[in-house]
Amino acid sequence: MADAVWTIARLLTWTTDFFHEHGIESPRLDAEVLLSAVLGRDRMYLYVHFDEPLEPDELARFRAYVKERAAHVPLAYVLGRREFMGLDFRVTRDTLIPRPDTEVLVQCALDFLRARTDGGANDLRIADIGTGTGAIALSVIHYTEGACADVVDISPAAAAVARENAEKLGLTERLDVHVGDLLAPLAGRSYDMILSNPPYIPTADIAGLMPEVCRYEPHLALDGGADGLDIYRRLMADAPTLLKDGGAIAVEVGMDEAEAVAVLAIAHPRIVRTEILKDLAGIERVVVGYTQ
Numbered sequence: 001m002a003d004a005v006w007t008i009a010r011l012l013t014w015t016t017d018f019f020h021e022h023g024i025e026s027p028r029l030d031a032e033v034l035l036s037a038v039l040g041r042d043r044m045y046l047y048v049h050f051d052e053p054l055e056p057d058e059l060a061r062f063r064a065y066v067k068e069r070a071a072h073v074p075l076a077y078v079l080g081r082r083e084f085m086g087l088d089f090r091v092t093r094d095t096l097i098p099r100p101d102t103e104v105l106v107q108c109a110l111d112f113l114r115a116r117t118d119g120g121a122n123d124l125r126i127a128d129i130g131t132g133t134g135a136i137a138l139s140v141i142h143y144t145e146g147a148c149a150d151v152v153d154i155s156p157a158a159a160a161v162a163r164e165n166a167e168k169l170g171l172t173e174r175l176d177v178h179v180g181d182l183l184a185p186l187a188g189r190s191y192d193m194i195l196s197n198p199p200y201i202p203t204a205d206i207a208g209l210m211p212e213v214c215r216y217e218p219h220l221a222l223d224g225g226a227d228g229l230d231i232y233r234r235l236m237a238d239a240p241t242l243l244k245d246g247g248a249i250a251v252e253v254g255m256d257e258a259e260a261v262a263v264l265a266i267a268h269p270r271i272v273r274t275e276i277l278k279d280l281a282g283i284e285r286v287v288v289g290y291t292q
Helices: 008-021 027-039 043-048 056-070 075-079 100-118 135-142 156-168 203-208 230-242 258-266
Strands: 081-084 087-090 125-129 148-153 175-179 191-196 243-252 271-278 284-291
Touching: 008 027, 008 056, 027 043, 027 056, 027 075, 056 075, 075 081, 081 100, 081 135, 087 135, 087 156, 100 135, 100 191, 100 243, 100 271, 100 284, 125 135, 125 230, 135 148, 135 156, 135 175, 135 191, 148 156, 156 175, 191 230, 230 243, 230 258, 230 284, 258 271, 258 284
Parallel strands: 125 148, 125 191, 148 175, 191 243
Antiparallel strands: 081 087, 243 284, 271 284
16 A cells, blocks of 8 residues: 555545455445544545545554444544534543434433423432443533433542543533442432433443444443343342432333333332333433333
8 A cells, every 4th residue: 555656546446345345234434433533534525535645644544443443443433533413522432333323312311300490499410330431421411401410430540531532522510420330429419310321231242243343342331230220220229229300210221122121210219200201213212211
């Protein structure tokens, strides 16, 4: 690659073929995204300036990106960032990569908190359990004026990423980050809403996931135990006691898990009704439990 004049067009053609040979699902798109990142330009720039050669330092950086992606390292880890809810988040291999499906959970929280505000509530506070990048809680408080959040992760490295994202978004004063096991750091507190996108993949299914997931994303954030429901059992047993009157707990769930999680929620005496929300593909994605 280094001995020829590598224009944008030539690089994209070569890289697309290379990615295709290595089984990358969207070879052309990934090539464009990586080259755009190297050049600090949008993808349209690549087509307008197709005959522009890369500088040696740009080419070296692009080659490093291509090598990682060809090994099925997720794009978000290659670039160290991911867009979610219109915001830019830093990601590392210590954190699960935020996904569009999780925006259903965030939108649920925004709608609930807006209604709560319209009903006269103030000093809104949420908790996000297993926060990872902090994307869920930070998106919610970014779009909910005055709301604050406690976030918890068992991984100190993940908690550090959440702090970094809070600082980047100017939300440090509205977000408290805790390292610990689920709800343990939050004892004695109360919340308008508790959110979580916990590990929900059955242990036996993890090896069969696409290589980008099973090789690189933290298994701590994926493995939900034998049936995928281990963390939901613990959350639904303990979280409702931390909710204010009229509060809610909302959790993202895996395929075909919604009904079982709703049963776990309604079994708690403080939960008076449940609701299941679907994502854009029509898959049951979020279970909500409401207190009276």
